[in-house]
Amino acid sequence: SQELEQSPQSLIVQEGKNLTINCTSSKTLYGLYWYKQKYGEGLIFLMMLQKGGEEKSHEKITAKLDEKKQQSSLHITASQPSHAGIYLCGADGGATNKLIFGTGTLLAVQP
Amino acid sequence: DGGITQSPKYLFRKEGQNVTLSCEQNLNHDAMYWYRQDPGQGLRLIYYSQIVNDFQKGDIAEGYSVSREKKESFPLTVTSAQKNPTAFYLCASSIYPGLNNEQFFGPGTRLTVL
Numbered sequence: 001s002q003e004l005e006q007s008p009q010s011l012i013v014q015e016g017k018n019l020t021i022n023c024t025s026s027k028t029l030y031g032l033y034w035y036k037q038k039y040g041e042g043l044i045f046l047m048m049l050q051k052g053g054e055e056k057s058h059e060k061i062t063a064k065l066d067e068k069k070q071q072s073s074l075h076i077t078a079s080q081p082s083h084a085g086i087y088l089c090g091a092d093g094g095a096t097n098k099l100i101f102g103t104g105t106l107l108a109v110q111p
Numbered sequence: 112d113g114g115i116t117q118s119p120k121y122l123f124r125k126e127g128q129n130v131t132l133s134c135e136q137n138l139n140h141d142a143m144y145w146y147r148q149d150p151g152q153g154l155r156l157i158y159y160s161q162i163v164n165d166f167q168k169g170d171i172a173e174g175y176s177v178s179r180e181k182k183e184s185f186p187l188t189v190t191s192a193q194k195n196p197t198a199f200y201l202c203a204s205s206i207y208p209g210l211n212n213e214q215f216f217g218p219g220t221r222l223t224v225l
Contacts, residue, residue, distance in 0.1 A: 004153075033213070042115075042201060042216035088153065090214075098169065099144075099214060101154040 002027045004089055004102035012108045013079050021074045021105045023089035029069045031092040033099065038085050046074075046087075076107075084109045113138045115217035117202050122222045124196075132187045132220045134202035140215070142208040143185035147171060148199040148219075157200075160185055161208040189222065196224045 003026045013019050023032070031050050035043040047056045049065035049072060056063055060077045076083055086106050090099040115136045124130045136143065142161050146154040156169030160179040174193025179185055185204075189196045200220045205212040 035216075040199070040219065040221065042117075042218045043203075045213050045215070048213060090154075098156055098159065099154075101146075103151060103153040 002091065002100050004091055004100055006087075006089060006102035006105050008105060009103070010106040010108075012110060015080060015109055015111050016078050019076050019079055019107070021087050021107070023072045023074070023102050025070045025091055027070070029065065029072070029091050032063075032065055032072045033090040034063050034072070034074055035088045035090060036085050037088060037104075043088065079107075079109045081109045081111055083107060115202060115204055115215055117200075117217035117220050119220060120218065122220055124222070124224050126224055127191045129191060130189050130196075130222065132189070132200055132202075132222070134185045134187065134217060136183055136185075136204045136215075136217075138204060138206070138215065139182070140204035140206050141182070142205045142212070143179065144203040144205075144214065145169070145175070145177065145185070145187045146201045146203065148201060154201065157187065159208075196222055198222060 005024045007022050033048050034046040037043045047063045052067045052069045054065045062075045065072045086104045088104045089102045118133045144159040145157040148154050155171050157175050158166055158169050158177040160166040163182050166177050166179050174190055176188045202217040203214040205214045
């Protein structure tokens with residue numbers, strides 16, 4: 001079965017610093033989703049990547065899917081306290097829309 | 112406003128009691144999903160439904176049951192057979208099943224079994 005591993009598990013950065021979160025799959029990714037979650041709340045969709053080499057940006061957050069489609073990175077530029085939360089990657093598990101999720105990365109941004 | 116609602120936000124139950132979590136969506140989505148989230152384990156799929164009156168087991172269906180009698184509703188029952196029911200439960204929906212369809216999530220229900 002497919003597994004997603006995220007690194008790091010947790011991250012503390014100073015406000016204004018850049019950071020990167022990685023998501024590595026044990027199998028080829030056919031669709032990779034990034035979500036953000038505030039503690040105790042639902043997930044907010046950030047971006048979806050499908051093609052090898054694809055890169056998408058939204059405000060200060062950029063996500064990439066590598067050429068071999070087994071790893072994705074999420075990069076935040078000039079982090080702000082509003083970026084704090086749990087970032088989760090999810091991947092299509094096969095023929096049905098069953099998402100498999102990574103264990104998440106907890107981000108804290110210190111003012 | 113369109114979206115997914117879950118109720119209640121917090122739920123406390125005694126061990127051995129069945130409990131039903133509500134999930135409603137007004138997005139006219141065909142597919143709906145139930146996930147369980149535990150610390151350090153990410154989200155795990157319990158059940159999903161691709162169309163009304165049909166549902167499939169996910170990865171951790173034991174001790175849970177669902178129904179899909181209406182397109183907008185997908186309630187989850189946590190039965191006494193579920194050995195570790197205390198968790199955060201998330202409901203989601205997508206416009207239709209299949210690849211490359213964003214899932215929209217509800218705000219979640221935190222269930223605590225005493």
